[in-house]
Amino acid sequence: MDSRTVALIRTTFKAVAAEEGGSETLARSFYSILFTDYPGVRDFFPAAMDAQRDRLVHAISYALDRLEEPDKLLPFLAQLGRDHRKYGVQPAHYVAVANSLKSAIRGCVGDEMWTDEVAAAWDEGLANISGAMIGAADKETSPAAWTATVVECREVLRNLSIVRVQLEHPMEYAAGQYISVQVPSRPRMWRYLSPANPANSNGEIEFHIRSVLGGWVSPAIVSHTTVGDQWLLGAPLGGLGVPRNTKRKMLMIGCGTGIAPLRAQIMAMAQRRVNPKVHLFVGGHHPCDLYDLQVLSQLAVANKWLTVTPVTEHEENPWWYYDSGEPQVELPGLEPRMTGQIGKVVAAFGPWADRDVQIVGSPSMVQTTKFRLMAAGTQAKSIRHDPLF
Ligand SMILES: Cc1cc2nc3c(=O)[nH]c(=O)nc-3n(C[C@H](O)[C@H](O)[C@H](O)COP(=O)(O)OP(=O)(O)OC[C@H]3O[C@@H](n4cnc5c(N)ncnc54)[C@H](O)[C@@H]3O)c2cc1C
Ligand code: HEM
Structure with missing residues (x-):
């Protein structure tokens, strides 16, 4: 992408962020347009969205800000695309998200700033992001989500449990990566957890979970997890890890x-x-x-x-x-x-x-x-x- 296109996207974003509570308004407006114009999409999202509202919009703005750094951006988008298979997302949904985000931005910055050139820049930026995510998801041969059975749950502190799960099929993740997890008592409320052990052919993962006061999911995991519960895990994400043969x-x-x-x-x-x-x-x-x-x-x-x-x-x-x-x-x-x-x-x-x-x-x-x-x-x-x- 050329630097003018990137600059136009950044300028519109900055105009939104400069307003008091701008990012929050943008996220709210985006979801309200998405769910009104594309009602079928609502079912992908959890009933209560307050705590998570800005995650998707935040990630898109992070990506748009780094369109000139494909070396860093493309692996990040590829991971997200593979992970998003767990929602059952199809290419048409990316069009819905892109259209809704553009309408929301336009509403925030006003028609005067939203020129044809700005609109074209956003089309290109969002098409690049969607293309990278869809392409990676299409190429992936591993499951869209893994079923895992809880085999042990141990409370090691009064607000912290260690849960060991057994995957139906082993997952290849790099030690240091994290995984999006859904527990049966909190449908559609995916949360990230980091395996505390490296990937192994037995498909055993150990998670350490702290109960966050007032949280939707972590208190439920710490208080109510029992052996035999079935968890759902998305594809691994993240860039931590120590490369082999590093001297650093x-x-x-x-x-x-x-x-x-x-x-x-x-x-x-x-x-x-x-x-x-x-x-x-x-x-x-x-x-x-x-x-x-x-x-x-x-x-x-x-x-x-x-x-x-x-x-x-x-x-x-x-x-x-x-x-x-x-x-x-x-x-x-x-x-x-x-x-x-x-x-x-x-x-x-x-x-x-x-x-x-x-x-x-x-x-x-x-x-x-x-x-x-x-x-x-x-x-x-x-x-x-x-x-x-
Ligand atoms: C990359 C990554 C890896 C993670 N790995 C683990 C892990 O291995 N074990 C684990 O227990 N958690 C981990 N987390 C945090 C986890 O994903 C959830 O965010 C956390 O459990 C809170 O979820 P909740 O539904 O209970 O709270 P929510 O309902 O999502 O949030 C309730 C309130 O708590 C605040 N909050 C959310 N998370 C935290 C936090 N970590 N500390 C303080 N306040 C918070 C929110 O801002 C909100 O105000 C990880 C997060 C990330 C981003
Ligand atoms: C355009 C590119 C997109 C980017 C960069 C993106 C990024 C993200 C990120 C980072 C999250 C939070 C982490 C997670 O749960 O995985 C997220 C959540 C989510 N995304 Fe996307 N996403 C995109 C497109 C889509 C599309 C097209 C859909 C389908 C409608 C979608 C559906 C969801 C859902 C349902 C969630 C969970 C929200 C929640 O837990 O509240 N995303 N997205």
Whole structure:
């Protein structure tokens, strides 16, 4: 695409974002046009859409903003296209989405700004995005969705469960990727979860799920999952992972269940003969939140290239935490626990200039840690996190 076309799309987007609550208005208007003009499409979406409303529109704007970087954009769109097969999306639906988005944008910026040239630029941009997603979906031979049976559900903290599922057919995902999951009690409410183990021929996946206060899906998973439940999983997504034969050292920072995709990568690396050095910082609010230290300790003992430093914001456990009174066993292989905000603690070590960095956790933890590291001198291009947008 030429730079004029891209500039026209960006300018219209900026005009929308410049308005107070512009992105929110755009998302609302987009869905209202889509569901009115194409009523059949409504059934793909969950009944309540408040929490998720901007995900689709956000992703399209992310893609439109990167039309000049096909190397990064096309793999991202290909993954999304393969994943969207789980909804049963057909090429005609892409036309519906594109038309509705154009009408919504036009409504936001006004007819004066929406010239023929601007409209043509949007047609081209959206056709490129749809084409990449449809093309990847057409080529894919793996299932549109995988059925998985829950074989174990263990509450490891009062708001965090480990769920192991058995896939009907094994899935090939790269350690570090994430998967869109639908549980039976929350139809059409797909949520991303990150496997905590590498892909295997047995088709076993372990997920770590934290119950988010007021959330639609995670509290239901943590409280109501039982052995035998049938889950549905979409195609793998995301770009985390450590390439084979890389010499570049790694810095991994994970908070809460953010440890899952990092642990999966370390387990995958443990099966290789040679690895670069990896320093993993694993964070939580209180010492009792560090639910997976036993496994990390075993990995650190067995793999000399791995250093694991636990970090907690508070020195002590909260008053309501039940302490069994048994003496705490020192876990071998781990560095001494540090106290402080994780981004601050890691950035205090210096710019980590020789490292590739991965950050995993809540959106606010990822952003804060990224800014702290950049302020300490880490280059933005060395830092990776998911999702991209
Ligand atoms: C790439 C990726 C991988 C993920 N992997 C995992 C995983 O392995 N395990 C896991 O437990 N979760 C994971 N999540 C988060 C998960 O997908 C859901 O967003 C989360 O479980 C909340 O869903 P919900 O339906 O309960 O909340 P919603 O009903 O979607 O949201 C309710 C409220 O909680 C807020 N909220 C949503 N997510 C979070 C969060 N993570 N922290 C704080 N507030 C939040 C929302 O902004 C909203 O205000 C991942 C997310 C991404 C983007
Ligand atoms: C035009 C290109 C498109 C892009 C870039 C895109 C991107 C996304 C993204 C990133 C999400 C959130 C993550 C997910 O659940 O997978 C999403 C959700 C979704 N998309 Fe798309 N999408 C596109 C087109 C379509 C089309 C044509 C349809 C079919 C009508 C569709 C249906 C959905 C549905 C049903 C959801 C779930 C929404 C929710 O959970 O609230 N998408 N899309």
